[in-house]
Amino acid sequence: MVDMRYTDAPLIPESMSVVGFGCWPLSGPGVWSDYSEAAAIESVRLAVDLGVNFFDVAPVYGLGHAEEVLGRALANRRDEVLIASKFGLVWDEHDQVSNNGSGPSIRAELEASLRRLGTDRIDVYQMHWPDPGCDIDETMATVLDLQADGEIRYIGLSNFSIAEMEQARLSGSVATFQGLYNLLEHNPDAYHGIPLEYRSRSEVLPYVADAGMAFLPYSPLLQGLLTEAGYDAVAVDASDVRHANPKLAGPDAPVYVAAAADLRALAADMGRPLSQVAINWLAAQAGMGPVIAGSYTADQVEHNAGAGDWELTTDELGAIDRVLGRHPKLA
Numbered sequence: 001m002v003d004m005r006y007t008d009a010p011l012i013p014e015s016m017s018v019v020g021f022g023c024w025p026l027s028g029p030g031v032w033s034d035y036s037e038a039a040a041i042e043s044v045r046l047a048v049d050l051g052v053n054f055f056d057v058a059p060v061y062g063l064g065h066a067e068e069v070l071g072r073a074l075a076n077r078r079d080e081v082l083i084a085s086k087f088g089l090v091w092d093e094h095d096q097v098s099n100n101g102s103g104p105s106i107r108a109e110l111e112a113s114l115r116r117l118g119t120d121r122i123d124v125y126q127m128h129w130p131d132p133g134c135d136i137d138e139t140m141a142t143v144l145d146l147q148a149d150g151e152i153r154y155i156g157l158s159n160f161s162i163a164e165m166e167q168a169r170l171s172g173s174v175a176t177f178q179g180l181y182n183l184l185e186h187n188p189d190a191y192h193g194i195p196l197e198y199r200s201r202s203e204v205l206p207y208v209a210d211a212g213m214a215f216l217p218y219s220p221l222l223q224g225l226l227t228e229a230g231y232d233a234v235a236v237d238a239s240d241v242r243h244a245n246p247k248l249a250g251p252d253a254p255v256y257v258a259a260a261a262d263l264r265a266l267a268a269d270m271g272r273p274l275s276q277v278a279i280n281w282l283a284a285q286a287g288m289g290p291v292i293a294g295s296y297t298a299d300q301v302e303h304n305a306g307a308g309d310w311e312l313t314t315d316e317l318g319a320i321d322r323v324l325g326r327h328p329k330l331a
C-alpha cells in the first residue's frame, strides 16, 4: 500500500496527490503502443486505490476516446478525484486538429467533454495551446462565465509564454500552468519539434510559485526514457507518437539516452527506480503541483505511485545536480 503524499497551492487549496496521472496513453489504438482498453480502465482504478487523485486528460487525446475511457473508469468514484481537462484544440470531419479559443467553440467543447467524462463539472479547465487567431480576453471571459456557472472550478493555461499568461491573468485568476519539464528538459525550446515560447525552470516555475499557482509538469518521465527500462525506439509501434520526438528517436537522442543512463546508475546507488527519482525531483520544487506521469499498465501505476511514499534528501538532490552537470548539451 502506498502512503501517498499530498500537496496544495494558494490558488487550489485542496488536497492533490503529488503523483498525478496523465491520460494521454488512454487515447486508444494507434497513438501509443500496445493499447488495451481493459488495461487502461484497470490502471485508472488502481491509481485511485493507491491514493492518486489528480487526472490530466484532453479532448484531443484519441479525439474524445481518452475522456470517455477516463469517465467510464471513474464511474462511482468521481467525487474522490480532481479531473483536469483542456480546451482550444478542435478537430474537423477529416480529424484535422486546429486551434480555437473562441467563446462558442469553448462552450461546445465543454459540453462534449462533460458528456464523455460523465460528470457535471471539470475541476481544472486548461487552454491546451495559445490560439494566435483569437483574442485571449474573449477566451478568458468565456471560461470565467463557465466558472461562475460552476461547470468548471479552476482555470489553467498550458504552453503559454509569460507575456501571454500575464495578459490572460489581467482578466481573472489562473490557477495552473502546464508545461514540458523533467530531469533532462529544464528549459526546453521545443516539444516534438514545436517551438516553445516559455522556459520552464528559469522563468515559469518562479513566476508560478510567486503567483500561488501550481505547475503541472508534462512528460515528467521524458515519455518513458526516465524509467528503469528506458525507451526503445525499435520496440514501440510505428504509429507511436514518440517517433515524433527527436529527443527519443532522432539525431538528438544519444545525448538524452546517455544522460538517462547515468541517472539510472545513480538511482540504482540510491536503491530507487529512476521513474520515482524523476517524479520526486520534480515534486521537490517550490510551486510544483501533481506530477502527471503518463501511466498505462497496472505495473507502471503502482511503480509511479510509489514515489508518493518518499522524498529525495538534500544530498541526493546534490548528487543529481552533479550528474546533470556532466551533460552540458541538455537544454
Ligand SMILES: NC(=O)c1ccc[n+]([C@@H]2O[C@H](COP(=O)([O-])OP(=O)(O)OC[C@H]3O[C@@H](n4cnc5c(N)ncnc54)[C@H](OP(=O)(O)O)[C@@H]3O)[C@@H](O)[C@H]2O)c1
Pocket (backbone or CB within 6 Å): 021, 022, 023, 024, 025, 032, 033, 056, 057, 128, 158, 159, 178, 179, 217, 218, 219, 220, 221, 222, 223, 224, 225, 227, 228, 229, 275, 292, 293, 294, 295, 296, 299, 300, 301, 303, 304
Ligand atoms: N499540455 C500538453 O501540451 C501536454 C503534452 C504532453 C503530455 N501532456 C500530459 O502529460 C502527461 C504525461 O506526459 P507524457 O505522456 O508525454 O510522458 P511521460 O509521463 O513522461 O511518459 C509516459 C510513458 O512512459 C512510460 N512509463 C510510465 N511509467 C513507467 C514506468 N514506471 N516504467 C516504465 N515505463 C513507464 C509509458 O510508456 P511505455 O510503457 O509505452 O513505454 C508511458 O506511456 C500526458 O499523459 C498528458 O496528460 C500534456
